[in-house]
Amino acid sequence: MSHKPVPLLARLRKPTTLLLAAGAALVVGAGAVRRRTPGSPPRTRSVPRPSASGPSRPRALTLLVTAHERPADGVVLLRLEGSGLPPWEPGAHLDLVLPSGLVRQYSLCGDPEDTSSYTVAARLVEDGRGGSRELHEQVQEGTELEVRGPRNRFPLVEAPSYAFVAGGIGITPVLPMLRALPEGAEWRLLYGGRTRASMPFLEEVEKLDPDGARITVVAEDEDGRPDPGAFLAGLPEGAAVYCCGPEGLMAAVAERLPDGAALHLERFAPRTTADGDGEFEVELHRSGRTLTVPGDSSVLAAVRAELPNTPYSCEQGWCGTCQQTVLEGEIDHRDELLTDSERGDSMLICVSRCRGTRLVLDM
Secondary structure, eight states: OOOOBOOOOTTOOOOSSOOEEESSSOOEEEEEEEOSOOOOOOEEEOOOOSSSSSOOOOOEEEEEEEEEEEEETTEEEEEEEOSSOOOOOTTEEEEEEOTTSOEEEEEEOSOTTOOSEEEEEEEOOTTSOSHHHHHHHTOOTTOEEEEEEEEESSOOBOOSEEEEEEEGGGGTTHHHHHHHSOTTOEEEEEEEESOGGGSTTHHHHHHTOTTOSSEEEEEHHHHOSOOHHHHHTTOOTTOEEEEESOHHHHHHHHHTOOTTOEEEEEESSOOOOSSSOSOEEEEETTTTEEEEEOTTSOHHHHHHHHOTTOOOSOSSSSSOTTEEEEEESOEEOOOSOSOHHHHTTEEETTTOEESSSEEEEOO
């Protein structure tokens, strides 16, 4: 089945702000997986290359934070204003550079026709790496933040019907998709969270279906865990299933995906795999050093022990800061940021590994 982006419609419902989703961290689309069947104007500047072998990074905008709100328990919403902001389509995301230098990605989920503001919504992750806490506690109204993008690896495609599954903050990339669906489109939504108070934009979601026939809301403290199998039952051939949320929820959706449906995922964390976690060697071609990467460590950690100035940021395959050119060896890609063409000869050394016993990096 051929997938084409669904055109944006003039009849989109327009919210007052644009929303960007941040989960535990990663908000990058995994693409489609088929099962069984085929204010002040922004200041623009160039961003330097992250390393001699890494790719040039996109130009950035500096935008002003004009609102700081709490749309749900543990969730902060920040509105970023500028003028003539780059256009985007449902499923797109931005890179947000925090004052500390950490880079995090957030899914745009408002009105694509609004060119004056973006808004981010991030859940506080108590045991995370500090990005969400910085956004919650240090960024305030009047803060200027650098953003890059937008980019889209989670596009809305044409399909005879749609099923959306969102867990908690994972609702945010789904909102613009629902608004962009053609009049008369067949769709359904399963939205789950720990409590209703912790589910951002719940009231807005419920207004999309006043009769309550298409939307199923499951608060775990009241209803237990959602049942993806029951929700997905009866989908017609060729249905597009979109899921964003915790890894366990996405695994359950993938396991219960009906024959003939196409699954589209957006993850909050990098993929893991049971294979390829053994020890291997990494040769740094330009520096003439050979390193051993243990099974319980990363290429980035091994490289920084020898080259401490090697740039990095997220350490989870979200931002692309640590991207390096690979001269030899078979790469086990574990990010979902790089394009297919980039995967041929480069890797994100914070998460990706070697499928064999040796890699040669242009470092």
